[in-house]
Amino acid sequence: MVRKKPSSVTIRDVARAAGVSVATVSRYLNRSGPVSPRVAQKLARVIAELNYMPHAGARHLASHRTRAVGFLSQNILGDFFIPLLRGIESVIGRRGYTLLVASRQTLLDGVIGGNEAVPPLGPHNADGLIAFADSLSDEELHRLYQRRFPVVLIHRTPPDGLPFPVVTIENKAATRALIDHLIEVHGRKQIVFLRGPANQEDSYWREEGYKASLQAHGIEYDPALVLTGGFERGMAYEAMKSLCTFRLDFDAVFAGNDDAAIGVMEALRERDIRIPERVAVVGFDDQWVSSFLDPPLTTVAAPTEDVGRIAAQRLCDWLDGIPVAELATLLPTRVVIRRSCGCNG
Amino acid sequence: MVRKKPSSVTIRDVARAAGVSVATVSRYLNRSGPVSPRVAQKLARVIAELNYMPHAGARHLASHRTRAVGFLSQNILGDFFIPLLRGIESVIGRRGYTLLVASRQTLLDGVIGGNEAVPPLGPHNADGLIAFADSLSDEELHRLYQRRFPVVLIHRTPPDGLPFPVVTIENKAATRALIDHLIEVHGRKQIVFLRGPANQEDSYWREEGYKASLQAHGIEYDPALVLTGGFERGMAYEAMKSLCTFRLDFDAVFAGNDDAAIGVMEALRERDIRIPERVAVVGFDDQWVSSFLDPPLTTVAAPTEDVGRIAAQRLCDWLDGIPVAELATLLPTRVVIRRSCGCNG
DNA sequence: TTGAAAGCGCTAACAG
């Protein structure tokens, strides 16, 4: 049985060169058992000389852990993900894990071996998963739960009966306060709302907040003012642009998030509609560029980096056998008033 | 020898349930050999029923490939990385690979098992690497080269003699044109330059472009006008702020990149220095928010998403045994005139 | 404190 012998240094080479058994080398590498100082010293030298690197796959196979965690999202568009990834990556790295990133959009396009049985991220190539918003269906979550696979959900709550840890942000109350501001302080009444992706909870709760505010002020809900902006600049731009072609009797836009707000501003500017004099524009997230927009954007500050950090902590705790502090974490948000709503003159 | 038998479905279970050998199952899974339609059909059903998922580690061990590629950077700060990652991820996913992301900043902070021999990314847990800018030292590149480990470099050229594929962008000529514009069109002469991280080539070439322009116009190079902005908003803000405390005789700032330009604008605004009337500000990258800044930023458009896409293509080609189209790819950039330089009134 | 040895789940010769 001839087989191309991969010419790399294995644990056996190290053991031989150091005059010990592979078990000892393994113990040394993993600090999983006693090793005499003399042997340890020798091993350190030999490993350096040989430039030895353990084979990750072999470790995974033998130990049943990968020391990797996955991050899953429908897509990775927009600035939103930068603080999120930074938050995740910072704790994941510190705790000795590697981060795997996958977006489902790509996966659907792609071939992936044409085999449904080989998922990009999941048991067997990661020890756990952080899943953003609607990246995992209820059914997929059920399957993962059956396998007892560690998953932490962010910006989404699990189906009933699945006690996955969750990190979400307060959407409804903040949106309510934001729209209240538009109505009460600036007297706006025809407020366009650009909702996000259909299956996203953020989208749902922001719409609830929007409706609640209208209702509280006795403003009738006009379905024609509610469009789909997709939480994304391009789609928001198109939505606003087409709205403007047949109707201009609105005096404010809640863009759904800041990314979309930028698209909205672009569309309005093209038609020379002045912000905020003629139309007020507000967003959600408070991305770090939002204060630099022209005019600076009134929005809701969401602690996105914290979401990432906390989710990663929950997951690492779980994986490391530390009791997870809270099953559900709801992070507070707050309205940030700048100029796009009409404040500050 | 009692061992906690991981209760998961293996290829053997599938083989048994389908009444075939594991080899057949493997061939089916990998399309690595003929399988009769009948068997294939049965296998498909059995795999679904059993909810079977192959063990990635075992595959890696047996096949010597991981189907994963790593992305390495010093940090993941700023919007710059969004298009880059999107570009990379899109082709990587389509070609059946998984993306691993690691930043060295985290790694240095972290413990990583306290063992230098266990790298986060490299041979044995990825088939190849895309390394951004200064994330890999010359020496590390030499070691990887010795191991014949596939690496594609972006925004950095390899040390002499290491024929790694490279994707970079044109920095010097574009910077030169940008500064020329400031001088020739707007008559600016005291131009502050905020350089990036010390070991980054982008930083070096942009400085060269800056110098070349000054020299061509007979303006003396004033080292006191050259600060370190770190290609990053916060550092740029601090640098400008402190400069302003003891000297205000400059009439323009080349921020190094757009991220830094935002920090610069912030610092100038705090001192009520009008942009562009009193001080022109220009950047580099043309991040997608740059056109929304106040005033819209004059900058250099860099095809960041293309860089990611092309680098990923090169790497996947290499890994898949397809000859790499070009060893070195230099992508063009171009000046984008907006208002922060003083144009358009 | 150490070593021997049994797998972990899969791939890939090779023979049929």
Add this chain to the structure above:
DNA sequence: CTGTTAGCGCTTTCAA
């Protein structure tokens, strides 16, 4: 087209 089987490199009992 299919089955048999020898590892891949490592971890982890267990006995010494």
